[in-house]
Amino acid sequence: MSRIDELLEEQAPNGVPHRMLGEVGEFFRGNGLQKSDLTEEGFPAIHYGQIHTIYGVSTEETKSFTTPDLARRLRRASSGDLIIATTSEDDAAVAKATAWVGSGEVAVSGDAFIFRHSLEPKYVSYFFNSERFQEQKTRHISGTKVRRISGDALGKIRIPVPPLEVQREIVRILDQFTQLEAELEAELEAELEARRAQYEFFAEALLATDSEVSRVNLGRVTSIARGASPRPIQKFMTTDQSGVPWIKIGDVPTDGKYITRTSQRVTLExxxxxxxxxxxxxxxxxxxxxxxxxxSKIRGCIHDGWLAISDFRATFDPNYLYYLLRSREVQSQFELKAGAGTVRNLNADIVRSVIVPVPSRERQEFIVAQLDKFNALTTDISIGLPAELKARRQQYEYYRDKLLSFKELAA
Known part of the structure; x- marks a missing residue:
């Protein structure tokens, strides 16, 4: 029998009460703190956006500060309070929370709630990450592009309230598990990074060519053209399905290869x-x-932030050309020809002038077969280390949710 089972047997043999968050605490909205108000020293401060990007289950110090004069006019959290981001474009991130466990107070921005309660702070924060919380939260999210949740809605979410000693034991176990999980993930991430570096070396070696392979300007063996934007663009946007897919940088995954869909369309005009x-x-x-x-796997239109490359199949296998364009040899030519400065741009003439090797079709197909296999080991979520990383995270989430599940005390 585990320590938690023993405590429950002693202190809650008939089950654990489940209470609405509004019954065990109060929600206060933060106010007035803007990103521009953040400083490198002064009074501790947390902006709601930082909860999404910086803070985990809890924190005892802040990454940012604000002036003491401004802090006096702001809503402040006390040690033990939960700080909750109330908005996001992603439903899963709405109501992401961190427990403030530092000494003293911390100023909190708008679009965040302070939850002052009577429970173990990190127990509540772990609950906000649980599947049980996420299921209840989803029913209360509102908004279109920006999704949000209100304090009244949060107050209706039910949380199991075991004895305080049980809450602390759960936090102790999850803290240990979280630390172990972080160490294991760090090891796997390091291994994955090493595998990626190995892949890059292998790719460059395969794509390297000897002096007998002919080399030409890319513009001699392909057609390269710049995209174009109708102006003003908003005049030509449409939600009608008869419109033409409008390809933007946001439509492609960071490490993706294909464009399969777009979020917007333009009229035929x-x-x-x-x-x-x-x-x-x-x-x-x-x-x-x-x-x-x-x-591109679709027929669509590109704006003037893109270049189009077509008419290459007589010379290149498409997948070989993809790897070639990503190679250090080609990318270094882009870097050199795009010039110095903060804003650097390619144009059709620059891309046409890049010198590329043209190996035999058989050699291209061999290179593609080898790189596809190696690439799968580093990028396919169902193979190798990425799959192990995913399995570790799922294991942790399952264990956390089991620890936060209790037989409910009959009313």
Whole structure:
């Protein structure tokens, strides 16, 4: 019998009461703290956006501060309070929380709630991550693009309230498990990073060519054209399904290869003022993370932040061209030709001028087969280390949810 079972047998043999959060505490909305108010020293402060990006289950110190004069006018959390981000574009991140366990007070921004309660602080924070909480929370989220939850809605969510000694034992176990999980993930992440570096070395070696392989300007063996944007663009946007897919950088995953869908469409009139790409064509970002290639699986239009590459099949296997465009040899030419400065851009002439090798079709297909296998080991979530990372996280989540589940005390 575990220590938790022993405590429950002694202190709650008939079950654990489940209470609404509003019955065990109060919600206070933060106020007035903007990102521009954050400083590197002063009075401890937490902006709601930092709960999404910086803080975990709990924190005893802040990454940011604000001036004491402003802090006096702001809503402040006390040690033991939960600080909850109330908005996000992602439902899963709505009501992400951290327990403030530092000494003294901390200023809290708007779009965050302070939950002052009578429970073990980290027990409540772990509960806010649990499946039971997520299931209840989902019913109360509102809003369209920006999703949010109110204090009244949070107050209706039910939490199991075991004896305080049980709450502390659960926190002790989950803290240990979380630390072990973090150490294991760090080891796996390091191994995965090493595997990626090994892949990069292997890819560069395979893509390297000897002096007998012909080399040409990319523009001689492909068609390269810049995208175009109808102006003003909002005039040509449509929600009608007869519209043409409008390809934006946000439609492609960071490490993805293919463009399969778009979030927006343009009218047929707008499409005529833009540039079509067809399934199998490449699109290449010409600003921001410039030079990153993607293969379109749809017919759509690209704006002037993209370049289109087509008519290459007589010379290149599509998958070989994808790996070639990502190679250090080609990317270094992009870097050099794009020039110095904060904002660097590719244009069609630059991409046409890049010198590339043209090995035999058999050699291209061999390189693709080898790189596809190696790439799967580092990127496919169902293979190798990424799958192990995913399994570790699922194991932790299952164990946490089991610890936070109790037989309910009959009313």
């Amino acid at each position: 707008g499409a005529e003022k833009s540039r079509y790409v067809n399934p199998g064509d490449f699109v290449l970002s010409n600003s921001m993370s410039f030079g990153r290639p993607y293969i």
